[in-house]
Amino acid sequence: MPAARAASARFMHLHQPNTAGDGLSGPAVPLQDITKDQTERSDGTRFCIMNLHPGGHRLGMTMAEKILARASGRANVRPGEHVTAAVDLALTHDIFAADLFDLLSDSGFTCPWDASKVVVVLDHLVPAPTVVAATVHRRIREHVRRMGIVHFYDAGAGICHQLLPERGHVRPGMLIVGTDSHTTTHGALGAAGTGIGTSEMAYVLATGRLWFRVPETVRFILHGRLRRPVAAKDVVLSIAGRFGADVAQYRAIEFAGPGVAELTVAGRLSVSNMAVEIGAKFGFFPADAKTATYLQARTGAVVAPFGPDPDATYAATHEIDLDALAPQVALPHTVDNVRPVSEVAGIAVDQAFIGSCTNGRLEDLEQAAEILRGRHISTGTRLVVVPASAEILREAERCGVLATLVDAGAIILPPGCGPCFGGHQGLLGPGERCIGTHNRNFQGRMGSPEAEIYLGSPATVAVSALFGRITDPRRVLVA
Amino acid sequence: MRVINGRVWKVGDSISTDLLSPGAYAYAPLEVRRQHVLETVHPRFAREARPGDVLVAGRNFGCGSSRESAPENLKALGIAAVVAESFARIFLRNAIAIGLVAVTCPGIGAIVEEGDPLDLDLEAFSVTNVRTGASLPVHPLSSEMREILEHGGILAVLKALGSRSR
Numbered sequence: 202m203p204a205a206r207a208a209s210a211r212f213m214h215l216h217q218p219n220t221a222g223d224g225l226s227g228p229a230v231p232l233q234d235i236t237k238d239q240t241e242r243s244d245g246t247r248f249c250i251m252n253l254h255p256g257g258h259r260l261g262m263t264m265a266e267k268i269l270a271r272a273s274g275r276a277n278v279r280p281g282e283h284v285t286a287a288v289d290l291a292l293t294h295d296i297f298a299a300d301l302f303d304l305l306s307d308s309g310f311t312c313p314w315d316a317s318k319v320v321v322v323l324d325h326l327v328p329a330p331t332v333v334a335a336t337v338h339r340r341i342r343e344h345v346r347r348m349g350i351v352h353f354y355d356a357g358a359g360i361c362h363q364l365l366p367e368r369g370h371v372r373p374g375m376l377i378v379g380t381d382s383h384t385t386t387h388g389a390l391g392a393a394g395t396g397i398g399t400s401e402m403a404y405v406l407a408t409g410r411l412w413f414r415v416p417e418t419v420r421f422i423l424h425g426r427l428r429r430p431v432a433a434k435d436v437v438l439s440i441a442g443r444f445g446a447d448v449a450q451y452r453a454i455e456f457a458g459p460g461v462a463e464l465t466v467a468g469r470l471s472v473s474n475m476a477v478e479i480g481a482k483f484g485f486f487p488a489d490a491k492t493a494t495y496l497q498a499r500t501g502a503v504v505a506p507f508g509p510d511p512d513a514t515y516a517a518t519h520e521i522d523l524d525a526l527a528p529q530v531a532l533p534h535t536v537d538n539v540r541p542v543s544e545v546a547g548i549a550v551d552q553a554f555i556g557s558c559t560n561g562r563l564e565d566l567e568q569a570a571e572i573l574r575g576r577h578i579s580t581g582t583r584l585v586v587v588p589a590s591a592e593i594l595r596e597a598e599r600c601g602v603l604a605t606l607v608d609a610g611a612i613i614l615p616p617g618c619g620p621c622f623g624g625h626q627g628l629l630g631p632g633e634r635c636i637g638t639h640n641r642n643f644q645g646r647m648g649s650p651e652a653e654i655y656l657g658s659p660a661t662v663a664v665s666a667l668f669g670r671i672t673d674p675r676r677v678l679v680a
Numbered sequence: 681m682r683v684i685n686g687r688v689w690k691v692g693d694s695i696s697t698d699l700l701s702p703g704a705y706a707y708a709p710l711e712v713r714r715q716h717v718l719e720t721v722h723p724r725f726a727r728e729a730r731p732g733d734v735l736v737a738g739r740n741f742g743c744g745s746s747r748e749s750a751p752e753n754l755k756a757l758g759i760a761a762v763v764a765e766s767f768a769r770i771f772l773r774n775a776i777a778i779g780l781v782a783v784t785c786p787g788i789g790a791i792v793e794e795g796d797p798l799d800l801d802l803e804a805f806s807v808t809n810v811r812t813g814a815s816l817p818v819h820p821l822s823s824e825m826r827e828i829l830e831h832g833g834i835l836a837v838l839k840a841l842g843s844r845s846r
Contacts (some may be wrong), residue, residue, distance in 0.1 A: 297748075
């Protein structure tokens with residue numbers, strides 16, 4: 202049989218309704234069995250085997266390969282293969298949820314394959330800035346009720362990519378798809394998170410499955426430790442600048458090396474969040490002791506370490522020296538147009554933005570407060586701060602960070618995406634310039650196409666707000 | 681599958697989903713959204729594109745968001761295919777998922793100018809500039825992608841599944 206027809210037959214098996222269980226999704230390997238190598242007999246029963254290649258020795262797998270093999274019921278997978286994988290968690294938000302649920306209904310499905318595996322978050326346009334948005338939100342709430350979706354976070358709870366880790370939805374080894382490109386964030390906890398569109402998500406909600414190309418993996422080995430105020434954000438900006446916005450196109454990224462243990466979970470979430478900005482399908486950190494501590498607090502579960510096999514094969518390996526890293530900034534209009542802050546210091550900014558799924562976490566707000574304590578931002582510069590979740594807002598209030606920021610002249614917005622994607626709450630006029638902690642500086646992203654967006658760490662953005670000009674945070678904070 | 685013959689529109693590298701579908705129009709109807717496609721970098725495109733035209737792009741086309749409105753807007757303008765030096769992953773998946781032909785063709789920018797007639801052969805996986813005769817191979821589409829395109833999009837696949845499950 203020609204290869205194309207064989208592959209087609211594999212895809213077409215999804216068209217055969219399964220009479221058992223939920224009716225559509227075939228058997229998937231339970232997540233707790235992730236460490237076992239499993240495969241499926243032709244009659245659908247499962248068995249465990251060692252992951253052997255025909256020569257008899259075991260094939261080492263990357264994190265992406267392990268997860269896609271497990272989720273597709275295969276003993277092993279190799280880059281370039283296409284698999285149909287069972288999805289462990291499906292995430293959607295207010296921009297797409299209403300249309301998505303309509304598409305699902307229009308396609309003949311009244312509810313998701315597993316309502317407990319779906320998370321719906323209202324985060325992009327909250328609270329509703331227009332009647333249209335309010336109407337869409339209302340439709341979403343109705344769909345959620347009707348479909349019996351358990352995990353629904355209404356306006357004000359926070360950004361989906363903060364809520365998923367914070368509320369204990371993510372565990373290492375999961376396959377997570379979201380109708381949001383920054384679903385790569387969850388790689389920080391060892392999960393395969395990736396963005397898909399609305400139509401593909403409708404397919405996932407109906408069947409619990411989706412086709413994936415097994416990606417090659419690019420490995421970044423981190424050495425040393427960050428010298429404050431240099432932050433995790435500077436690591437990922439530096440990688441984008443050095444290797445380009447398509448270095449990981451169609452590929453997975455894995456971070457490895459002794460420097461990983463030096464990064465906080467919040468820092469790892471920042472880095473994995475921006476993996477998509479260099480083209481990546483997944484952006485993994487291994488799940489280590491820090492991951493386990495974080496997840497135990499969030500889920501109550503004891504989480505085993507999860508990482509690549511030591512003999513996994515990589516498409517490329519790059520070494521990153523954290524000790525030598527200086528604060529970085531991405532210049533308009535691409536994320537890989539990166540320079541050390543010191544080279545562009547002095548450029549005046551109209552607005553500074555601290556928030557987003559990249560850098561709206563407590564340690565980000567604390568870093569800004571440390572710089573702005575007892576000071577006031579520059580006249581003529583606005584500082585917009587958006588905590589990434591209600592929990593972060595509450596915690597920032599409790600520890601005095603919020604008061605410090607307000608005293609310094611910050612505008613505090615409710616938890617959510619804020620102005621990041623250009624919907625509302627602090628858009629830019631023609632000729633205006635903004636420096637933000639978010640993840641994209643594309644032309645027209647935050648309002649006028651004649652505005653300019655620069656990206657930096659919370660420390661760089663806070664100190665730039667303080668002086669009204671792009672400023673190296675080491676001018677205020679010395680390691 | 682088939683041969684697409686269309687007139688070329690040409691854009692450069694790193695065309696983002698914000699340029700293809702600005703966030704300000706997130707909830708706007710398709711008739712409105714399609715009027716703003718690429719307005720920042722190629723203002724004539726949305727006004728003058730005709731059904732059957734082909735968009736030729738540089739590297740990392742469609743980088744950014746998972747918004748399906750990016751390929752959807754192009755399809756709504758009647759664009760028959762996007763041929764790019766390379767695609768951002770989500771855009772490529774979304775294009776195929778909604779039934780818009782999107783193929784990768786390293787070197788395409790060097791062999792076509794805007795306005796050229798282009799043949800895209802989806803059986804032989806090649807493109808030919810009809811004006812100059814220059815030809816290049818394109819990356820073959822996977823069997824899943826071909827199957828989805830043949831159905832007209834993944835929702836058509838799903839509908840067939842839904843009707844069978846009832």
